[in-house]
Amino acid sequence: MLRCALLGLMLHVGHSQAHETDPTPQGIADHCALIKDSVEQAGFADQVSVSCENGFAYLSSSSYPDHELMTGIVGSNEQVPIPAVGYSAPVPLQATPGSTPKTRDAALAIAVNGVPIFDYTGGGEMSEQDLHHHQTQHDTLLTEQLDACGGHAGRGDDYHYHMAPGCMMEAMENAGDAAIIGWAFDGFPLFGNNNPDGTKMDEQALDVCNGQTDETFGYRYHTSDEAPYIIQCLMGNVPDFDRLPRIAPLRPAEGSEPMQAGRPPAGGVDDLVFTQFDSGSRSLDYSYQGEAYYIRYKPSDSPACYELETRTVTNNGVVKTGVYCR
Secondary structure, eight states, X not given: OTGGGGOOOEEEETTEEEEOOOOSHHHHHHHHHHHHHHHHHHTOTTTOEEEEETTEEEEEEOXXXXXXXXXTXXXXXXXXXXXXXXXXXXXXXXXXXXXXXXXXXXXXXXEXXXXXXXXXXXXXXXXXXXXXXXXXXXXXXXXXXXXXXXXXXXXXXXXXXXXXXXXXXXXXXXXXXXXXXXXXXXXXXXXXSSOTTSOOOOGGGOOTTSEEEETTTEEEEEOOSSTTOSOOSEEEOXXXXXXXXXXXXXXXXXXXXXXXXXXXXXXXXXXXXXXXXXXXXXXXXXXXXXXXXXXXXXXXXXXXXXXXXXXXXXXXXOEEEXXXXX
């Protein structure tokens, strides 16, 4: 089995021991095959392509999942999910443990359906000290910023997860405790709430990054019912950490005004529903203090560009239109 081929040398990580993955060409090829298998066996090969080169597996996708989005959010930031272009998440094929947890105000991992995974907060990058304390004021779950699937749209109008991607996990063809649900940008896998063998997870065994040592991979991350809910930092070494990808905000086409970043309406919104039409058009509708607001878009004639019409609290209810591109 591929998983058995990934045994490595024992290295020190904090107060625990961990393997590093096999650095030989065969070991790297096996790790590449394992990452591809995790996507294929989950049933997402039509949404995510995996290519391996120069020591990385690149998981490429639109970052736009095939499940319900956004509906039910109260703490809206008045952003809407729009497919990305050219998003490619790099996962090292040789995972090696590090000694210092690394934080980032952006994706730390990629789910097997191609959706980026952030930490649980929405208040900017956490310091190493912040990792040891529940940031309740920035907790995206407690502040009702997340939909029923554990995600929302960020400043880049990009959909991503901040906690266990429940809708994705339910839809996986290989759903179960042994299924890998994502890969961190240090090369280690992410599992659900239980151990891969089906036994109950002792959340006290998880370290500050929500991970623990693993006999096969050397280390693994988990989701959890309690904060931090999902991976909140990277425990392994990450080549070119500062160059990890981000999904950039939409840019205005010629003749359109730059969009103002959405600001969360105080107290939250009501009755938020995101409707997706077969034509490719989308509509985010909600109310605030008795007034109706919306963000609507449809594909334009130019590739990766969209015609937007918005009436938002951020813009004081003024209807704005324009064409915006990835």
